[in-house]
Amino acid sequence: DTGVSQDPRHKITKRGQNVTFRCDPISEHNRLYWYRQTLGQGPEFLTYFQNEAQLEKSRLLSDRFSAERPKGSFSTLEIQRTEQGDSAMYLCASSPPGGIAGSYEQYFGPGTRLTVT
Amino acid sequence: GESVGLHLPTLSVQEGDNSIINCAYSNSASDYFIWYKQESGKGPQFIIDIRSNMDKRQGQRVTVLLNKTVKHLSLQIAATQPGDSAVYFCAEPDTGRRALTFGSGTRLQVQP
Numbered sequence: 001d002t003g004v005s006q007d008p009r010h011k012i013t014k015r016g017q018n019v020t021f022r023c024d025p026i027s028e029h030n031r032l033y034w035y036r037q038t039l040g041q042g043p044e045f046l047t048y049f050q051n052e053a054q055l056e057k058s059r060l061l062s063d064r065f066s067a068e069r070p071k072g073s074f075s076t077l078e079i080q081r082t083e084q085g086d087s088a089m090y091l092c093a094s095s096p097p098g099g100i101a102g103s104y105e106q107y108f109g110p111g112t113r114l115t116v117t
Numbered sequence: 118g119e120s121v122g123l124h125l126p127t128l129s130v131q132e133g134d135n136s137i138i139n140c141a142y143s144n145s146a147s148d149y150f151i152w153y154k155q156e157s158g159k160g161p162q163f164i165i166d167i168r169s170n171m172d173k174r175q176g177q178r179v180t181v182l183l184n185k186t187v188k189h190l191s192l193q194i195a196a197t198q199p200g201d202s203a204v205y206f207c208a209e210p211d212t213g214r215r216a217l218t219f220g221s222g223t224r225l226q227v228q229p
Contacts, residue, residue, distance in 0.1 A: 004160070031215075033215075033216065033217075040126075040221065040222070041221050041222070042206050042208070042219025042220050042221050042222055043161065043206075043217070043219050044219075045211070045215075045216035045217065045218070048215045048216060055215070056213065056215050056216070058216070091160050091161075093160075103166060104149055104151065104166075104210045104214065104217070105151060105163050105166060106217060107163070108153075108160030108161045108162070109160050110158070110159055110160050111159075111160050
């Protein structure tokens with residue numbers, strides 16, 4: 001499968017614990033995005049990487065959240081001191097450089113569902 | 118402000134019927150839209166896109182219509198099948214052309 005992969009698919013943690021998620025984008029895609037999706041809502045943008053550089057962060061990305069893409073390939077999203085409000089699906093997406101023929105399509109992974117108890 | 122929203126949260130149709138899912142947007146400068154399909158437990162999957170220099174674009178069993186006058190677009194699915202059951206989102210790039218802004222989605226239920 002050459003699509004976007006995410007690990008783990010499900011994570012249950014206790015409030016106050018730290019969690020880390022991994023995203024492996026499509027290999028030739030230099031752009032990587034993290035989104036958060038709560039039940040019944042559309043995905044909400046969290047952060048964007050172009051190669052290894054984190055170029056944009058949403059106001060949703062509080063100080064407890066940090067994302068990295070150290071070698072411009074896979075990315076990690078860490079949430080420190082988790083809160084119940086962090087329970088959501090965390091989606092990763094990737095896209096090729098510059099868009100293709102004006103397309104802004106992003107290719108999404110299956111997501112990591114986080115439950116904070 | 119810029120927003121993308123949907124009229125109906127749930128649409129129920131009979132198998133074989135045509136489905137129409139609507140989406141309204143507020144920014145008259147919006148020039149590109151994408152429709153995504155999201156099945157339960159999966160990430161959003163690209164269906165079709167349209168640029169503002171077009172009023173209509175067709176794919177396989179899907180058609181997107183764009184009415185810039187009333188800032189409205191629709192996704193039409195012909196001969197709806199059980200496999201079409203999912204949540205459908207319209208989305209558009211933000212002003213920085215990086216993030217996508219999604220609406221809250223319409224759940225399509227196909228009755229056999």
